[in-house]
Amino acid sequence: MDDDGIKSQAGALRSLRLERELRIMEVCGTHTTEFFRTGVRGLFPEKLSLIDGPGCPVCVTPNDYLDRAIEISHVHGVIVATFGDMVKVPSSYSSLGRERAGGLSLEVVYSPLDALELAAARPENQVVFLSVGFETTAPTEAATVLAAAERGIKNFSILCGNKLTPPAVKALLDSGETAIDGFILPGHVSAITGLDPWRFAAEDYGKPCVVAGFEAGDLILGVVTLLRMIDEGRNAVKNAYRRAVRDDGNVRAREIMYRVFEACEANWRGLGIIPGSGLALREEYFEFDAEKRFPVTPPPAREHAGCRCGELLRGLIAPTDCGLFGKACTPENAVGPCMVSSEGPCSAYYLYGGL
Amino acid sequence: MCLAVPMTIKRVEGNRALAEAYGVERFVNIVMMPEVSVGDRVIIHAGFVIERLDPESAREMEAAWDEYHRALGDDGTTGRPDGE
Amino acid sequence: MEGRILAGHGSGGKLMNELIAGHIRRVLGPESVQLDDSAILAIGLERIAFTTDTFTITPLEFPGGTIGSLAVNGTVNDLAVMGARPLYLSCALLLEEGLEIAVLERILSSMREAADRAGVAIVTGDTKVVERGKADKIFINTAGIGILERGAERRELEPGDAVIINGFIGDHGMSIMALRNDLSFSRGLVSDCAPMNRLIARVTAAFPGSVKFMRDPTRGGVASVLNEIVKGAPFGIGLYESELPIRDEVRGVSEMLGIDPLYAANEGKVLMIARGGDAEAIVESMRSLPEGSSAAVIGRVTEAHPGRAYLETRIGGRRILPVLLEEQLPRIC
The missing domain is CATH 2.30.30.140 (SH3 type barrels.)
Incomplete structure (x- = not known):
């Protein structure tokens, strides 16, 4: 859509009049950032609040995961390969970036396959890939494990930290802590999962849901569609990103994902342990499990005093409600992961919320 | 992510x-x-x-907006806010 | 002191400023570090600009340049943006044991070509070799001296002044990022590595007193330069997203790797802030030279949002261009 078209849709959003306070939640960190970056957030009508959900995999990764990664990195010959997103995230006592200054071998990769190639090229080293991400990313990591098995690359392993999003949304609704009128669902997660895993939110909990894309026009369309569904009391899951999301998702991607992984309980920052919300390697692929290959004992995990990332990820507070926000906790010296991740809500508020 | x-x-x-x-x-x-x-x-x-x-859905945004305006009772041809 | 040097300390962002203010300036004294690109010194009756810069880059050779041409153009441009005519350069080579002589030859040739193009002479130098593993193949330091020209003195900025750039944004940084991440180009994207002294001399001679500020937006990019300018200032600077000259290829790399071109390094660009009334004429003048053929007015100094650099987005929203915190890494979220 051209700029003029989007400006006209922006006008439509801005001119909406709401009869009551409405709270909608996005469950995707990329949405958090894009709502700010495109300027769409500034177009919201009065009485509309956007709550940031637990949609940033970096933010919901608990400290003990990074503590373990750092401990494994101390094993002789280990190279840690990771998406750039994880480099600055604080662990209990440090971060990968800080550890690199102390000698940790760190490679930032764009694709998990790049980490596998690194292992193939460096047979004298052990490459440990930090496997994080939601349903969008997990199949790429599963496919990489399959490739490693097929090519017989023995010096490659992954540290599983993957999470599944619908169980987290369910846990959030079950907690009953936050009043939410509807959900903007993650576009690229849904491209893999399809719409079915989200129907519980509409059907069992009475929350209208819209799958949205990421361009300014997509965001506006998603919000306007959701507001209309709320207004009409239409408790359904609507797909407003049909060019990329099929109703049944990507069946083959899920097949690859579940050939390698199986669902397990997982610990989410803020939400705690949620059954069936994580992914673990299946027994056939245990040899690629870094946790088994490197049986280290990380120091006891600790949370940072005063950090309210947990409450934020449950939608209970806004970033600016936290006493550390912008003071003790800034992106360059982050206390909590929501400030350091590029798609963390605190980071987005800090960088884009000041105008 | x-x-x-x-x-x-x-x-x-x-x-x-x-x-x-x-x-x-x-x-x-x-x-x-x-x-x-x-x-x-x-x-x-x-x-x-x-x-x-899906190339069929590539113009979904335009289509969705047309539907949106129709539902609000806008005139389908001249009712776009920018007067398109 | 506690702590260690982090990669982010070298990225031209906030951490680096803390390193400079908290350690280098504190110990070596306030005169040791110039906020600008060069020191201005008086020797006899002449006023000269003096600068130094050290270069390290992976890969050493890249489309559009080498570490050698980068080292020459970087120092030439640091002098030129101070309103100086660059004259003499030094060249110090730090070589890692094992570097191929043929590679060194190519790097030196590209230094020579860059110096000829910029009209400067390399007049002194030094060579050191360190054991394998003690350096990354080759580091180059160049220092440069130039004579200050009249008509290019700094002036106070005020609302209404225009922000001008001489061409496409982010070509150097994004082409290097692409190379490191296995991205290639169907039509080619090369570093913009080039000397700016001819273009700057032409503009400052044709519009004496109009150009109030110049800077080469290298590491940290356009947004970082703007943030330095507005820090603590009674005005803001707004860029127009729709006016930014950004190549399709740069936009593509930016979307794929999640890196903002406004923070990517440029090696053949000058950001000028000039009297608003002269802006279009300055752009016209730049466009008569190949290194200014895509010049554009990209923003203005504003009364709104004092102390902030911001972007007016395509859809009519505004967002802050924050201070770059650390190096940009390819990301997937």
């Missing part, structure tokens, strides 16, 4: 394909979408094709 970009398939070689966007090319893995063929628009995440973009 869902930064994904639309690209166009230029060439297919086994389980990978050369994809292009804005004149930028990269080999991408197609195991999740092996039926892609030259000219397809796809979305790439972390070096993998995760989905093919």
